[in-house]
Amino acid sequence: MKLALIGGGNIGRFLLQSINIDCLIPNAKIIGLHTRCQEQAKELSREFEAEIFEDVESLLKSDADLVIEAATVEAVEEYAASILLSGKDLVVSSVGALADREFYKCLEEICILNNTKIHLPSGAIGGLDVLKAAKSIGELDSVSIITRKPPQALPGAPLDGEKVLFEGSAAEAIRLFPKNINVSIILSLAGLGAENTGVKIISDPAARKNSHTIEAAGSFGKLSLQVENDPMPNNPKTSYLAALSILASLKNRDEMIRVG
Ligand SMILES: NC(=O)C1=CN([C@@H]2O[C@H](COP(=O)(O)OP(=O)(O)OC[C@H]3O[C@@H](n4cnc5c(N)ncnc54)[C@H](OP(=O)(O)O)[C@@H]3O)[C@@H](O)[C@H]2O)C=CC1
Numbered sequence: 001m002k003l004a005l006i007g008g009g010n011i012g013r014f015l016l017q018s019i020n021i022d023c024l025i026p027n028a029k030i031i032g033l034h035t036r037c038q039e040q041a042k043e044l045s046r047e048f049e050a051e052i053f054e055d056v057e058s059l060l061k062s063d064a065d066l067v068i069e070a071a072t073v074e075a076v077e078e079y080a081a082s083i084l085l086s087g088k089d090l091v092v093s094s095v096g097a098l099a100d101r102e103f104y105k106c107l108e109e110i111c112i113l114n115n116t117k118i119h120l121p122s123g124a125i126g127g128l129d130v131l132k133a134a135k136s137i138g139e140l141d142s143v144s145i146i147t148r149k150p151p152q153a154l155p156g157a158p159l160d161g162e163k164v165l166f167e168g169s170a171a172e173a174i175r176l177f178p179k180n181i182n183v184s185i186i187l188s189l190a191g192l193g194a195e196n197t198g199v200k201i202i203s204d205p206a207a208r209k210n211s212h213t214i215e216a217a218g219s220f221g222k223l224s225l226q227v228e229n230d231p232m233p234n235n236p237k238t239s240y241l242a243a244l245s246i247l248a249s250l251k252n253r254d255e256m257i258r259v260g
């Protein structure tokens with residue numbers, strides 16, 4: 001499988017190392033990457049033997065089968081449609097982009113017409129299987145997430161003392177924190193939608209982990225799940241599990257017997 005990558009930050013570098021050097025996905029290679037900073041692109045290209053795509057047009061013309069986005073919500077908004085139209089599948093890290101129903105429907109139509117797929121990894125949380133099963137006959141009543149992170153991982157957070165930075169819907173949360181609360185949107189997509197998923201974001205100077213507590217209730221019973229994420233070694237903002245979940249998505253793609 002030939003892969004192309006958009007974004008050369010924490011997750012991008014981790015994927016280059018895991019796929020091109022550690023060979024963790026059988027028969028897969030990241031053949032090229034596009035990222036905003038050319039210096040960074042050159043360094044990654046040298047280190048991981050991947051081509052540089054100076055723009056997305058050259059990435060689209062490449063023979064990659066699948067594109068992994070590890071950049072920003074804006075990058076998904078800008079490039080997703082043309083990637084799918086070019087016949088390539090897409091793995092999205094910045095799932096917040098899909099909070100917009102119109103955008104979601106537009107991408108879904110492109111996928112149907114072009115026989116392409118979008119893969120949305122579970123990111124830094126879990127429990128999506130429970131929500132999907134629970135709502136399959138429409139009896140999921142409530143879903144919420146409380147995210148607690150150190151202030152260094154959240155924009156505008158005070159360094160002294162715990163503070164609730166946000167309380168409201170996932171739709172509003174991702175508008176205000178597009179780099180920090182993608183988890184609420186994958187949760188919404190598995191469950192009740194972005195308008196009906198409750199979010200609380202807490203900045204906590206005592207926190208050493210990025211923790212996400214999910215509560216859900218419905219006719220199935222109740223779900224209560226806490227994920228205590230270790231951050232990636234070089235970036236307190238990103239949970240390690242988010243990067244691992246992209247590898248898991250790539251592996252799922254080829255599995256003949258799928259769990260969950
Ligand atoms: N679903 C989930 O649970 C999680 C999702 N995420 C999301 O995943 C994404 C990647 O995370 P992470 O690797 O930690 O982020 P980083 O900020 O470390 O890296 C992002 C990279 O993308 C590049 N970039 C930004 N905009 C563009 C663009 N338009 N075209 C090409 N490259 C671009 C950046 O370049 P530059 O350095 O020049 O800005 C940078 O190299 C983020 O959107 C993050 O919010 C993260 C954690 C969990």
Ligand SMILES: O=C([O-])CC(=O)C(=O)O
Binds near residue numbers: 183210
């Ligand atoms: O990494 C995390 O814990 C979650 C995160 O940033 C996001 O959802 O955008």
